[in-house]
Amino acid sequence: MPCDELPDDLMIPWKEAGMNGQVFSPNQLRAQAEKMRAKRRRGYLVSGVVCSTMVATYALIIINFHIFHNMLMLIGSGLSLVGFCYLLIATLIKRSRALPDLVETDGLRFYRTELERKRDGIRWVAWSLPLIWVPVFLVDLGLTQWLLKTSAFLAGANLSLAVVCLVFVGAWVPVRNTRMARKYQERIDALDSALPSAGGTDPRG
């Protein structure tokens, strides 16, 4: 089916626009691909170190229970360890999921998949942060109890910081992210309702 034509005076300026595009040689692209691989490896390394440090810290708290003698810290540390392990496994599973193929996937399905991925990512952050921070808050409460024995000021400062973190990460982030995820869902629904045959499958039926 031929398209009816836009007037030439609209097609011509369109063709004139964007003439100064960047030019890349295959070697530049090869170098860029290598740079990106290195960056990804660095990212994995940093995440690994951060996760290991956190896990080691809470494990040490449990191991050195006899120093603090505080049940809140013990329970909080145990739950934090469980939370971290769960998040680590969930992250690995998420990463192993195949991305849509750039060539095989048409624009509609690719767009829908990208919106779903973004929505799921936002939801995941909303629920995974409290999973860690609520137990961490318990640890902090225990630490506050322990600090009270030595310095009321330090205990107060520690508790204030913990409450701020808990409100931010445990309440504000989930509420904000849930709202954001809803916007993505609305966009997906709009896409589906505009194209009844789409529904995540081949839109051409």
Added chain:
Amino acid sequence: MDRTESQDELYQKVVQEYGEALARMVCAYEVDPELRRELSQEVHLALWRSLSKFNGRCSLRTWIYRVAHNVATSHVVRQARGKSVGTFLTLEEAEAQAGLEDVEHSANRAQALSRMFALIQQLDLLDRQVIMAYLEGLDAESIAEITGLSAANVWSKIHRIKTMLVRRFHRGDRNAV
């Protein structure tokens, strides 16, 4: 000729033939100059990578536009926050807005052209793909193959977006005279 060599040669052929179209596409997807450079690099990198798998099952043109539009889609969705994804206009919203903006005037043709880019950047990603492919001179069947819409749906979208663009563009043109 080994695989890498043929991939490089094919890429160079693609850049020669479609480089300008890709640059226009990047401009219509991304307004920020820094992010535009980033997107341009992403598109070229993905194209170069994909060409090692090119098997001739579809035309080279369809292959290139699919890869480029999908990379751009990924980029826009990644950059968007929940708020901005909600501000992409559906065709109905864009048409309504075009009506409200009747009182605005463009000073000259260049300004009208930049308004055309601005309008395209406001559209939902699928509508952007359709109109950009159309402006590049692709027919409805090819656009349908790239986007996954039916040819009839493509036809209808083109008609509606085109009407909006022509109205805005000519308004700018008349005011320049």
